[in-house]
Amino acid sequence: MSAGFINIQPVILWTDGLIFLLTAAVLGFVWFIRRREHLLAPWRRVAKSPMAMGSAIVLLVFVVIGLLDSLHYRPRLEGGAADKPQYAVEVLSAFDALLSNLRTQQEKTYSAPLAMQLYAKEFIDRSGIQVRAYPRLKFGGAHLTDDSERQSDILQRSLIGGVQGVLLAIVAAGVLGLWHARCQSMHPRNWLAAAWRGQLESPIRTVLGVLSALLILACIGAQLAAAYHVFGTDKVGQDVLYISLKSIRTGLVIGTLTTLVTLPLAIGLGIAAGYFRGWVDDVIQYVYTVLNSIPGVLLIAASVLIVQVTIESNPELFDTAAARADIRLLALCLIMGVTNWTGLARLLRGEALKLRTLDYVEAARAFGVPHGRIITRHILPNLFHLVLISIVLDFSGLVLAEAVLSYVGVGVDSTTLSWGNMINGARLELAREPTVWWQLGAAFVFMFTLVLAANLFADGVREAFDPRTGGRR
């Protein structure tokens, strides 16, 4: 699997494969509903909700970062025979390549956000005299000669970044506006007037607002990150911004792949229990009642320990540390999925119980339609809105659960970059005086943004799909 001329060896980790499978499935689903008006209608309502579309933009940014971070490869090492190239043991991703500066600019240990000195005093050699002082950082603010220049430099960089952001936002607004005006077959000038007065039906103004805010933030961040550690550095001197960005993928993997495990169990067992009733229902109900009565954390902790022992006793199965950490991540998804399906299954069982008594199901039975066909054609499509609502609602809960589990120590591998591990690492330093707060702060900001966006989007989806809110006909 060598692509000689680009000097890398692509690596597909298990979670990468599943993520791309999932992406393909989502795209397939989009293609499928595109021409089906009754399936499209609720999504049109989602598209008309400003809150949902605004948060969708934020989610999209997270997803793009996550996807870029899932394109893994091993760089080729210098030297070695041309016909037998050697590759590094370190697995990098496309996202790492974009942010190579952030990744490689390691300091010695803690430093505060936007600082130019380390956080701890050290003995340094200053013109021959040993002084105990804050040493300068290797990269953060290295271009400055004196601390007094720092503030004006930061301000200047922020301003430049802000202006760049505004310019980019204007370009983006122009492109989006032209495209939208064309879709609506309006003259761009009329479109502009209508958008200004808020007379357009689609929430294009909200979308543009969120997009502009994100672009401006990103440009300011990029300007500052070129010369500083925006969120400081951690214990081993790694850039916290980089860790936070890398954690996005972990959060998304946990949030989505767990659902992927949950869905077949919940849909299959839930519908089977509700549709067949009788002993099938009894068995399934007993299973999930038992599963529900075991404390979730306990079950997860036990399973994670088993997985960990298995991984450690079979080191020959994994060629890189990344592959090992990845298997543990996947195992966590599986375990959380297996413990998480009961709620949705119970919901679907109740709905299937109701649907099976409806006349159209009776009519199908009067034609002797087999059970499998009745379930796939009559039951499943009519409770799919419930599945969708619960997917988006569960997502944020799972992201938060990862943080809690990693904090307790039964979450992802300690080498995997994740918000939970960041919080876990910050835990000990919180007692320090003065406090090392930025790790916790950065993890909080990113997690909060993702979960809030996911929740707002979920609200929009629920509103559009839930028949009780009058969304459906």
Add this chain to the structure above:
Amino acid sequence: MKALLEVRSLVTELGTGAGKIRAVDGVSFDVAAGQTYALLGESGCGKSMTALSLMRLLPDGGRIVSGSVRLGDADVLAQAERDMRRIRGGRMAMIFQEPMLALNPVLKVGSQIAEVLALHQNLSGQTALDAARALLDAVGVPDAARRLDTYSFELSGGLRQRVMIAMALAGKPELLIADEPTTALDVTIQAQVLEVLRGLRAQQQMGMLLITHDLGVVAENADQVGVMYAGELVEEGARDDFFYTPQHPYSRMLFASLPRHPGESGGDSLRLATILGQVPRLDGSLAGCRFAPRCPHAYARCRDESPGWTELNGQRVRCHLAGQLPAQLARETTPPKTHILPAEALLQVQNLKVYFPIRRGLLQRTVGHVRAVDDIALEVRFGRTLALVGESGCGKTTVGKAILRLIEPTAGEVRLGGAALASGNRQALRSLRTQAQMIFQDPFSSLNPRMRVADILLEGMDALAVGAAKDRCNAVMALLRQVGLPDDAGERYPHEFSGGQRQRVAIARALAVSPRLVICDEPTSALDVSVQAQILNLLRDLQDTLGLAYLFITHNLAVVDYLAHDVAVMYLGRIVEQGPTASVLRTPRHPYTQALISAVPSIDLASGKTVIRLAGDQPSPLDPPSGCHFHPRCPHASAVCRSTYPEKTSTGNGHWVRCHWVAGQI
């Protein structure tokens, strides 16, 4: 005399922007004290919205745009919301269609009535409970003292509706608004409730606004009648004038589309008149007369100019042709049938029993059975219709489903076209499925909203492998045409169709596998009168052209008279009387059949019939009465009725009855 309620040019709108609907458009009428004003019309005509506007209880997004409502000396629309609360319940009260939804299931009946009494009459404690008991007595609830301590779900439908009426009366209202008060009830219970309402009105000199779609209910209860169409009042007049000389084409067509009542001169060979199309959507601009698109007499002026009121000796009507319409609508007659069908039976049912076990306790032991169907024998001949008649809960739907094996029968034999259907035999079951199909009651729940109409029709053909796969698409087109749907209907989804069209789709689905027997489970009870006529005509045409046999399950006796050749009357899981339609409906012998037929409200004012009032409700099939099931409600019951179940007594001409009283007379 000054009117109790004066409504003038009331306009109510729902929604905003493009979806705005003018649900009530310039409605004016008066209700006098001690009189009943009936608002009549099909669903979607704005009757209920008018009532809700009067109470100022419009749903979200609804508002009264203009007009005035005066109740006595008070201007209802000018009241502050705080004062309005005193008027609601205090001066005007409302009873709703579905009594189960209007009563709180976690509160006892007594405390719910007492709550209203506390609000409007400042009664509390024992005084309030005494007053509540007196109210229940007044609405004819037996054993009122005990009923105060029950919850609404422990009561039967009729009792619940009476409790609702008692609650409405608790504030001593001057005006009672009854929105379809008996639509959800059986005819015998309907007769009881309507009698209670009539008595109370006379006794307390209340004004009553009765909202209904049932001409029979209007004929027996109203003093004044107003016909609503598409948000407007189109005709108004005294009851007798309205029933003898309806003036508006819409009113006339409503009469013509009604299957005649059993006791009246049968219009057997006449087709029912149908009103084409449906009530227009009330959005945007409705130019001209709103009925013009459906009116057979419409001419150019009708489409451009909205007609004003015309007075015609006491009646008022909004029609350009007022007074000039031909006296009688021409009704088509069905050509006499040319089919010669074998006279032997297509469907034979013997000793059919369906018991539902009741399980209790930890080990789910069976402690008893609900005898939903208890030893029934039926016979449907080729190309004929057998109607199975009875009140809700008597097991008639269960019979239909048991024949189709949608519910597994406990015992009994079903023979279709001579072949016995042994249970568990896949081949026999398959042949049953192609030969017998079902049409369901509610066209909204019987079609999968996620499937295209063509897929719905194809489903049965695919599952039973009827015809070659490549011919099936053509078969779908032929079916759609046969049931009178447009050719492009197959590509559309069920929600794009109206109720009547959906029922046509359901009929087409049943016909897709070319069955010989169709079981129709109340196929028209969820539809408006004019649409019901279309469906009944269609069923009749299909029978003539395809030689179908129907097992027609219904509670509507007028429909039976129009469609059925034979009738079987069911009571509590058993058939109590069976015979040719004319014989059973004109000369009913069983006391239950007699009561059932007399309870149907008649639109014939001169019929002068007396309603045979049945005491109480149908008992539970869990614990049927000993002897004849009907004896606790029967006016002719004797000692023998209480001990032994009666045998068949034949009264000749294939007409038989299970009754000791009848047997004693012969």
